[in-house]
């Protein structure tokens with residue numbers, strides 16, 4: 524059973540060398556989070572007192588302007604960041620399609636990288652080894668499987684990273700925009716795989732600036748402003764609250780049915 528409970532979660536990034544008021548003023552003007560200063564230490568408050576409860580079947584859309592805190596929140600949910608204060612309790616296997624190439628080594632072959640990256644995302648080594656042919660076939664890398672990845676085109680790189688990262692079925696799926704990889708034919712098969720992942724995940728959290736994707740996959744939406752949750756409610760209302768128009772489309776209810 525997947526669940527997420529954030530209580531008063533805060534994430535602060537201290538910036539120690541921010542001497543001088545000009546840097547401080549610059550930061551104040553640029554960041555979407557908020558900036559606090561204590562002597563010479565300036566800190567960016569990327570998340571402030573975020574309270575969030577998600578359980579099986581929840582499909583959450585994250586909206587907010589650049590710098591509002593969406594990626595930081597996704598990283599807290601993925602376990603990459605610990606809250607600086609408050610708490611984050613995450614139950615269930617998490618898969619984040621945030622950095623799909625993380626941990627891959629260009630000097631190693633495609634096959635070795637399947638095992639390496641597979642282990643990082645939660646496969647056992649024997650399982651990752653067993654799945655090499657199936658993942659390589661999906662990635663369409665052919666005879667390059669045993670060559671170092673530095674010899675791959677960028678398209679091949681991304682296809683392999685995608686094929687590995689989507690080869691597991693997580694309880695909690697985190698995405699920063701809907702991932703799109705490859706040429707038209709590959710993109711269509713990748714989209715189908717993402718839809719299968721979404722349908723089988725207990726919890727989906729999708730950060731997106733695209734109202735169509737949000738409507739298609741999410742039922743609930745939160746709008747983030749300056750690191751805080753400014754709105755939490757039905758996705759349609761979140762889209763409007765964020766100042767976007769509801770596009771004319773039919774929801775694909777199959778994709779949001781949950782596990």
Ligand SMILES: Nc1ncnc2c1ncn2[C@@H]1O[C@H](COP(=O)(O)OP(=O)(O)OP(=O)(O)O)[C@@H](O)[C@H]1O
Nearest residue numbers: 536554555556567569588589590591592593594595
């Ligand atoms: N490693 C970091 N060090 C310092 N500040 C950071 C760091 N990461 C993020 N921030 C700041 O935290 C705030 C929130 O950033 P975040 O990337 O979470 O926003 P976002 O909503 O995902 O933006 P975008 O839509 O542009 O991806 C911003 O002000 C950003 O400048």
